Structures are given as C-alpha cells and as structure tokens.
Amino acid sequence: MPVFGNFDFMDFITKHYLLVSTFLVTVMYIFIAGLFFLVLYKWKRNPFRHKQIQLAVISTGQYRREIGLTIITLVIYCITGYFIGLLFHVGKTSIYLNVTDYGIIYFIASILFMVFLHDTYFYWTHRLLHQPGWFEKVHITHHLSTNPDPWTALAFHPAEAIIQAAIFPMIILFVPVHPMALFIFLFYMIFMNVVGHSGFQIFPYREKGNKWYWWKNSSRQHNDHHQYARDNYGLYFTLWDRWMNTMRKQD
Numbered sequence: 584m585p586v587f588g589n590f591d592f593m594d595f596i597t598k599h600y601l602l603v604s605t606f607l608v609t610v611m612y613i614f615i616a617g618l619f620f621l622v623l624y625k626w627k628r629n630p631f632r633h634k635q636i637q638l639a640v641i642s643t644g645q646y647r648r649e650i651g652l653t654i655i656t657l658v659i660y661c662i663t664g665y666f667i668g669l670l671f672h673v674g675k676t677s678i679y680l681n682v683t684d685y686g687i688i689y690f691i692a693s694i695l696f697m698v699f700l701h702d703t704y705f706y707w708t709h710r711l712l713h714q715p716g717w718f719e720k721v722h723i724t725h726h727l728s729t730n731p732d733p734w735t736a737l738a739f740h741p742a743e744a745i746i747q748a749a750i751f752p753m754i755i756l757f758v759p760v761h762p763m764a765l766f767i768f769l770f771y772m773i774f775m776n777v778v779g780h781s782g783f784q785i786f787p788y789r790e791k792g793n794k795w796y797w798w799k800n801s802s803r804q805h806n807d808h809h810q811y812a813r814d815n816y817g818l819y820f821t822l823w824d825r826w827m828n829t830m831r832k833q834d
Contacts, residue, residue, distance in 0.1 A: 604668035619733040637730045649738040656737040656744040663748040676755045697768040705818040731780040779805040
C-alpha cells in the first residue's frame with residue numbers, strides 16, 4: 584500500500600473515492616496544460632522556442648474558444664468520473680486495492696494494456712469523426728484550431744467529449760486495475776495529449792533521423808493533422824496509421 588511520508592495514498596482513495604474520481608482528470612489537465620502553456624507561450628526565456636512548429640501567432644479568440652470548450656469537456660469528464668466513483672462504491676468495477684492480488688508484473692502490464700487499448704480506441708473513433716457528417720457536425724469544432732496549443736487538447740464538441748470519455752468506464756468495468764495504475768495511465772494520457780497539441784516538437788522523432796522513434800507519434804505529426812485535417816489519426820503511436828496506410832508524408 585503506497586505511503587508518501589504521512590500520506591497514505593490508498594487510504595485517501597478509499598475514503599474520498601467520489602472526490603478523486605470526479606476531479607482527478609480535471610486537476611491533472613489544468614496543471615499539465617497550464618504548465619506547458621506558461622513555459623512555451625508566456626515565458627520569455629522559453630528554451631524550446633526554436634522547436635516551434637508553426638510560427639503564426641495564436642489569437643486571443645482561439646484561446647477563449649478553446650478554454651470555453653475545454654470547460655464543457657471537463658464537466659463531461661467530471662460527470663463520468665462521478666459515476667465511476669459510484670460504481671466503485673457499490674462494488675461494480677474491476678478496480679482492486681491490493682497490488683498483491685495480481686502481482687507487480689500484472690500491475691505494470693495493466694498500464695501498458697490501457698495505453699494500447701486507448702490508442703486503438705482513439706484511432707478508430709478519430710477515423711469515425713473524420714467521416715462525412717461526423718466531421719462537419721462534431722469534429723470540426725476541434726479542428727478550428729489549425730495551429731494547436733496546449734489548450735487545444737480537450738477543446739471538443741460535447742458529443743466528441745462523450746465519445747472520448749467512454750473509454751474510462753470501459754476500462755474500470757472490464758479490466759482489473761489498481762488505482763495507482765489508473766493514475767499513471769491518466770497522467771500519461773493527459774501529458775501525451777498536451778505534448779501532441781503543444782505546437783512544439785520538444786522530443787526527438789523519426790523524421791529527424793532518430794530510428795528508435797518510428798513507432799511513437801510526434802507533435803509534428805499531430806500538428807500536420809490539425810493543419811490538413813487528414814491522416815495521422817493516432818494518439819500515442821504510429822502503429823495503426825502504418826497498418827492502415829493513413830500516415831502523412833512530411834514535407
């Protein structure tokens with residue numbers, strides 16, 4: 584049972600399951616996106632300035648629109664988290680509290696499984712949202728930001744927010760998962776989503792000659808997706824884009 588100083592993580596989870604499940608994603612997103620925004624867009628001594636992908640200045644109107652949409656998305660995520668907390672309280676989830684129930688190997692494997700499951704779910708729902716009808720009525724809202732920034736990550740139409748939030752009850756209902764593993768997965772999900780929309784290619788990527796990054800999605804690839812509204816549908820990896828021949832050749 585993880586204990587940090589005098590703070591018992593699992594004890595806090597079990598006593599405040601509704602509070603944690605409702606607001607966890609919101610708190611993590613505001614912290615991570617806010618940090619990236621301050622460092623990349625407000626800090627005059629930004630060390631990554633030379634890695635900016637599009638040099639056009641982002642308008643105040645774009646920021647306002649994104650923040651408004653993000654608030655709606657986070658409300659939907661909070662409602663989803665609240666019901667997950669209720670399901671946990673009545674014993675209807677696959678969440679377990681003792682790592683020894685499944686072992687440390689399964690604990691690690693469950694995180695990897697959630698990441699790959701989410702990447703698959705995102706790829707195919709993303710492809711769906713680019714189909715005629717879906718794109719013009721729903722997904723275009725996200726694509727109004729042709730030059731994305733950290734606040735673009737969750738700037739969804741409410742229907743898209745519901746689709747993307749659906750992965751969380753799917754996981755906790757059918758995948759035995761420890762709260763700490765779920766926390767790590769959620770942190771990774773939000774961090775990589777913000778990085779992908781950051782507008783800066785902070786990390787190395789395959790197109791720059793690094794052969795070890797062929798499988799990993801890059802900020803540049805997702806930035807291209809926002810510019811051209813096609814191809815590069817993956818979230819974390821390029822695997823589905825490679826298998827389905829939907830990777831955009833970079834200029």
